[in-house]
Amino acid sequence: MREVAALAGVSLKTVSRVINGEPAVSAELASRVRAAIERLDYRHNRAASSLRRSDGKSAAIGLLLEDVANPFSSALHREIENVALRRGVLVFAGSSDEDAARERSLIAEFTSRRVDGLIIVPASHDHSYLLNERRAGTAMVFVDRPAGFLDVDTVLTDNEGGTREGIAHLIAQGHRRIGYLGDLQTIATAAWRYRGYMNELAAQRLEADPRLVRLNLRGIEKAEIAAGELLSTSPPPTALFAGQNLLTIGAYRALRKLNLHKRIALVGFDDFLLADLLEPAITVVAQDAGALGRAAAEQLFRRLDGDRSPSVHEVLSNRLITRGSGEVRP
Amino acid sequence: MREVAALAGVSLKTVSRVINGEPAVSAELASRVRAAIERLDYRHNRAASSLRRSDGKSAAIGLLLEDVANPFSSALHREIENVALRRGVLVFAGSSDEDAARERSLIAEFTSRRVDGLIIVPASHDHSYLLNERRAGTAMVFVDRPAGFLDVDTVLTDNEGGTREGIAHLIAQGHRRIGYLGDLQTIATAAWRYRGYMNELAAQRLEADPRLVRLNLRGIEKAEIAAGELLSTSPPPTALFAGQNLLTIGAYRALRKLNLHKRIALVGFDDFLLADLLEPAITVVAQDAGALGRAAAEQLFRRLDGDRSPSVHEVLSNRLITRGSGEVRP
DNA sequence: TATAAGAATGACAACGTTGTCTTAACCGGT
DNA sequence: ACCGGTTAAGACAACGTTGTCATTCTTATA
Known part of the structure; x- marks a missing residue:
């Protein structure tokens, strides 16, 4: 910047003014400065x-996801990027892998680089460690x-x-014995989904058979094994509900292997690519990851714009998409 | 930091020394400093x-992808994150959307934040604008x-x-009329794949019928339409090769709609989730996105560690995964 | 013509750190 | 008691910017 000022024959401060678009600079000097910037290929150091x-303000935010490579996370990421980039804000992304320690260390890395805000899909359950950070002015959602x-x-x-809607749909098709595959119960969303299953059964006065429930499953293979086991209880379930997209895929694999995919109903939580091309196409309760990301980013920027109102808790609804697998009758 | 120094009763510089692990600090002072850091909840400002x-060094790198939300990009991203995080380096991610202007502006945002390095999946074809950046010491891969x-x-x-291997595989199954669906020819990889198709046909002394080739297709729907048209030429192709995962899905959709999915062979470039669960399962030429990311990140860090040797050009091989759709006989 | 008000510009300090240099304290050997 | 050498600690400047304030110049008004 010093060199630019020298070449343009002005003071450092005037260059700064031109760069920041401050009004009090004559057109003459401004264009001289811009020419010098061009000639020296000067880059502003943010x-x-x-x-x-x-x-x-650093014009950067930190985004903590479960895993940047999973489709739900990356759809979220994409929408956040869109909102942020429109404001010239860049996004640091990191994957927690459902590990509380990794969550903390990534967030520490973010804050040590003085990000303006944080968008967090939490892996841990105690976030009091963020109190100081918030007091220091970092926005977070x-x-x-x-x-x-x-x-x-x-x-x-x-x-x-969403889960209740899915379960109610199966019941409406005539199912009475509905198996449930759930992710780690320590993940809040997984616990809520399981609660939805139990509550909907109760609301419809159906007895919950604990032999039809498998929780704390991680990944396609675990789900495939668990689904296989569920299907061999007697009497077997006539429908399965999978509480997450990988579990849905695992369940479908098990059904295919046993050649039951046209006889046992399947509804999954979370939509996934190609769900409509499987045989039968998979009925799902779809979350709109993009909308989630957009809402989070917009809320974050509202805070960065100075909104100091009390905390906002937004809840987006989910949508049942019927495609065939959920309409198989018992 | 000043406050920490005051509380610990030492100079600013001593605090700096403790934080950076410089040896010349007595144990006594170091522990006093650490206590003060703890008490004031001091955070180092990187x-x-x-x-x-x-x-x-800012301990941050910029990553330019086609789209953080597409599976290939995000798998790459994930491996880069793994390598980077092990060294305490954070990753700014951005999506070019195949737009040269967006590529430039994102890279400008990265460099204005003084990232140590750039990993780029380019959308544009002239990168001379990066010369100055490189001269300024930014590593890039x-x-x-x-x-x-x-x-x-x-x-x-x-x-x-990879494409030649896929085409050779179809020819070995007895196919002589092989349709080709390709992405934008301005994308170098798409052009190479098309060349692979043409060269393999030529090498095997098969005539290339231009009516069986559709290029510059973007996305599932365009591919589906184009595949439908190809299948209605006469005589029709007995096999299709799709030059990208979305095109493969589009082609499969078209085959399904015409109920030809068990009679026309299909091989796609790029693997994708659930390819093995379709009916028939899809034979693909699989790229290892993770390995690509790992190799790129490792090369970048080699440069950041001071390697000044001439530019390295690494080429990873691809793998044909036969699953059924490519083994349908004419 | 004198003067106040406003606009354009620059000098200087400061943001939170680390590199460099200096000083002070201590050690062992004569 | 003195020396050279080592080690620990601090003073100060500097990194590349922008905020604050002072200065100069212009213009309109009395």
Whole structure:
């Protein structure tokens, strides 16, 4: 910047003014400065700038996902990027792998780089460690799962309601014995979905058979094995509900292997690519990951724009998409 | 930091020494400093630190992908994150959407934040604009596609060879009329794949029928329409090769709609989730996105560690995975 | 013509760190 | 008691910017 000022024959401060678009610069000097910037291929150093600025904004946010490579996370990521980029804000992304320690260390890395805000899909359950950070002015929004011991903006989907809708759909098709495959119960969304299953059965006065429930399953293979086992209880279930997309795929694999995919109904939570091309196509309770990301990012930027109102808790609804597998009759 | 120094009763510089693990600090002072850091919940400011440090390292890199939400990109992303995080380096991710202007502006945002390095899946074809950046010391690696007008480290997969293997496989099954669906020819990988198709046909002395080729297709729907049209030429192809995963899905959709999925062979470039559960399961030429990411990140860090040797061009091979759709006989 | 008000510009300090250099304290050997 | 050498600690400047304030110049008004 010093060199630019020298070449343009102006002071450092004038260059700074031109770069920041401050009005009090004559057209003459401004164009001289711009020419010098061009000629020297000068690049503004935002790190230094944000260090000195009074608002201290770095124009970067941190995004903590379960895994940047999973489709739900990356759809969220994409929408957040869209909202952020429109404002010239860049996104640091990191994967927690459902590991509380990794969550903390990633967030520490984010904050040590002085991000303006954090969007968090939490893996842990106690977020009091973020209190200081918040007091220091970092905006934050929790997405998909709630924060623990921290009063903070949150955007969720209606996990319990969505599951109840899926279960009610199966019951309406005549099913009475519905198996359930669930993810780690420590994940709040998984617990809510399981609650939805239990509550809907109860509401419809159906007895819940504990032999038809398998929880704490992680990944396609575990789900496939568990589904296989469920299908061999007697009497067997006539329908399965899978509480997450990988579990749905695992369940479908098991059904295919036993050649039961046209005889046992299947409804899954979370939509996934190609669900419509399987045989039968899979009925799902679809979350709109993009909408979730958009809502979270917009809430974050509202805070960054100075909104100091009490914490907002938004809940997006989910949609049952019937495609065939959920309409198989007992 | 000043407050920490005051509380511990030492100078600023001593606190800095403790934080950076410099040896010349007595155990006594070091522990007093650490206690003060704890008590004041002090957080090191890396932005200021990297501004002052002689090496100027920000411990952040920029990653330009086609779209953070597409499975290939996000698998790449994940492996890069793994390598980077092991060294305490954070990743800014951005999506170019195949738009050259967006590529440039994202890279400008990255560099204005003084990232230490860039990993780029390029959308544009002229990267001479990066010359200054490189001269300024930013490390960079191109992945999946080559750079234009810039001599730089690159990690690719063998697109032409992979395609030839796929086509050879179809020919070996007895196919003589093989349709081809290709992505935008401006994308280098798409052009290479098409070349692989043409060259393999030529090598096996088969005539290429231009009516069986559809290029510049973007997305599932365009591919589905194009595949439908190809299948109605006369005489029709007995096999299709799709040059990209979305095109493969589109082609499969078309085959299903015409109920030809068990009579016309299909091989696709790029593996995708659930390819093995379709009916028939899809034979593909699989790229290992994770390996690509790992190789790129490792090369980048080699440069950041001071490697000044001439540009490296690495080419990873692809693997034909036979699952059924490619083994349908004419 | 004198003067106040406003606009354009620059000098300087400061943001939170680390590199460099200096000083102080201590050690063992004569 | 003195020396050279080592080690620990601090003073100060600097990284590349922007906020604050002072200065100069212009213009309109009395």
